[in-house]
Amino acid sequence: MVGMELTEKAPAKINLSLDAISRHLDGQYEWEMVMTSVDLADYVRLTPTRSATITLRTNSGFLPVDQRNLALQAALLLQKTARVTTGASIMIDKHIPVAAGLGGGSTDAAAVLRGLNSLWRLKWSPAKLAQLGAAIDSDVPYCVYSQTALVTGVGDQIHLLPKLPPFGVVLAKPRVGISTSRLLRRINDVSQLTHPPVATMVRAIEQADYSGIVNNMGNALATVSQQYYPQIAHVQRQMLRFGADAVQMSGSGPTVFGLCTKYSRAQHIFNSMKGFCRDVYLVRPL
Numbered sequence: 677m678v679g680m681e682l683t684e685k686a687p688a689k690i691n692l693s694l695d696a697i698s699r700h701l702d703g704q705y706e707w708e709m710v711m712t713s714v715d716l717a718d719y720v721r722l723t724p725t726r727s728a729t730i731t732l733r734t735n736s737g738f739l740p741v742d743q744r745n746l747a748l749q750a751a752l753l754l755q756k757t758a759r760v761t762t763g764a765s766i767m768i769d770k771h772i773p774v775a776a777g778l779g780g781g782s783t784d785a786a787a788v789l790r791g792l793n794s795l796w797r798l799k800w801s802p803a804k805l806a807q808l809g810a811a812i813d814s815d816v817p818y819c820v821y822s823q824t825a826l827v828t829g830v831g832d833q834i835h836l837l838p839k840l841p842p843f844g845v846v847l848a849k850p851r852v853g854i855s856t857s858r859l860l861r862r863i864n865d866v867s868q869l870t871h872p873p874v875a876t877m878v879r880a881i882e883q884a885d886y887s888g889i890v891n892n893m894g895n896a897l898a899t900v901s902q903q904y905y906p907q908i909a910h911v912q913r914q915m916l917r918f919g920a921d922a923v924q925m926s927g928s929g930p931t932v933f934g935l936c937t938k939y940s941r942a943q944h945i946f947n948s949m950k951g952f953c954r955d956v957y958l959v960r961p962l
């Protein structure tokens with residue numbers, strides 16, 4: 677029997693902490709990251725089909741809709757691994773900027789895994805979906821959960837953390853797109869990166885200690901990205917000047933996020949940043 681159409685929300689992620697521990701011979705990285713998801717999201721609509729064909733459409737004019745799209749890769753991999761004989765049509769309503777460091781492709785892929793798991797009545801656990809997702813991209817296992825978590829290994833070890841205390845988050849994306857794989861190839865030696873205190877960040881979250889969170893943020897990739905894209909440091913300085921409690925680049929950039937306990941101040945930063953960047957969002961952690 678073919679199930680009903682469903683829509684899965686695919687939230688953007690930010691990295692409160694991001695550390696690169698080592699690089700394997702095959703080029704894969706070992707990470708230690710604290711990630712959280714925010715209420716900026718793509719929407720993935722899944723419609724079952726009787727034939728085995730899987731098709732993908734998006735509202736974005738330039739994203740690939742063939743096997744280069746992580747969402748289509750996820751659907752095909754799940755269909756094959758779970759030996760499903762029916763198909764699906766996938767429509768992605770994109771809101772998350774692309775190549776921004778916000779995990780857009782990975783969260784779409786994870787939403788497809790969650791959605792097709794229901795649509796095809798597979799009853800796979802989140803852990804099993806996350807394990808499959810690791811073959812698509814290192815951020816997919818986290819995005820299957822999309823809750824605050826410590827992420828280790830090659831992105832495949834997920835340790836869920838308590839919900840964050842409430843605060844406002846302003847996201848601002850300078851007008852460049854960064855390819856994570858190209859950026860990672862520019863790193864010669866991970867030991868020369870600046871390593872943030874990830875364990876201290878985890879403790880701060882466990883204690884719901886907002887000042888501990890803002891004082892221990894850090895991203896080992898920030899100096900590498902900023903070397904090539906000085907706009908990132910410029911946007912960070914502007915956000916601090918407008919009153920953010922702390923600012924940081926997300927993922928491999930270029931998106932910068934600023935945290936603020938006072939929502940009215942976050943609104944002021946959001947309005948002020950619109951003069952500098954086209955893509956600016958005021959969001960909250962989920």
Ligand code: ATP
Pocket residue numbers: 739740744745746747768773774775776777778779780781782784785813815854855856857927928929
């Ligand atoms: P990452 O850190 O994994 O590179 P990101 O948030 O920086 O993630 P994405 O928005 O995922 O960047 O886009 C990175 C690349 O992935 C782009 O070149 C884009 O063409 C490709 N891509 C494939 N599928 C998708 C998708 N569903 N949404 C966005 N980008 C996708």
